[in-house]
Amino acid sequence: MSENLDPTLVGHVHLDAGDQGFGPDDDPGAEPEPYEPEPYGGLSIALHHEDGSIDVLTDHDGDGTIDLVQRDGDGDGIADTSYVDSDHDGRLDSTLSDFDDDGTVDRVTGDSNADGRIDSVGWDLDHDGVIDSVSTDSDHDGRMDNWVRDLDHDGRADYIRTDLDGDGLADQITLDTDHDGTADRVLFPDPVVSPDVNPYADR
Structure with missing residues (x-):
């Protein structure tokens, strides 16, 4: 070396x-600032499943395209995984994961191109x-x-x-x-x- x-x-x-x-x-x-999954609101659709999990689809800018999908696997009101369209091109290009369910993101992955x-x-x-x-x-x-x-x-x-x-x-x-x-x-x-x-x- x-x-x-x-x-x-x-x-x-x-x-x-x-x-x-x-x-x-x-x-x-x-x-x-560290990304915190936004509270359910805005132009959103909440899907409640029989197993208690919740999916929330949100269109922040009102263009008719989903910008954020939040997956709450245990139904506690805290997103475990969030999928984000960071550049508003209609593709969910970033994933934010909260593995320990404490409301804070532990891992962020992105597809920039x-x-x-x-x-x-x-x-x-x-x-x-x-x-x-x-x-x-x-x-x-x-x-x-x-x-x-x-x-x-x-x-x-x-x-x-x-x-x-x-x-x-x-x-x-x-x-x-x-x-x-x-x-x-x-x-x-x-x-x-x-x-x-x-x-x-x-x-």
Whole structure:
């Protein structure tokens, strides 16, 4: 594993992650407030099933297309799974899951390019209502290639793992070791993409 501590490379890499799901609450580039399933209301249809479960279909903008589907499997009034049309194109492209039924989202998945495949997954690992782990498939090849973690749960990313060559393995790891919001260490586990290794040396 090679290591690159050149400040010209890492000194200006900020790990707020912005729309990836990190950043302090007062930072305008920070993530939106954690999504809470909206209470049943608006232009909604509630379907009550014999097993006690409830499905609520909601059209928020009145265009005749469902924007939100909430599934309450145990009928306690708290959505266990919510399906959201985040860009109002008529496709439910995001799924929000509350696995422990506490009313707070534990996992968010999204399909950003409407190809029917999940290309982003966010987790709230410490159950504080804020997403602190995000993985994304930036090139939409069906494999995740970027992983971002907030290891100390301070609202700022301090660990980014990236697959640069699309082989499914991490090639670059960017760290914020002093948790000040700026990258200060970069590792290259894969020598093929390391700037310190000539991949053609043995050819």
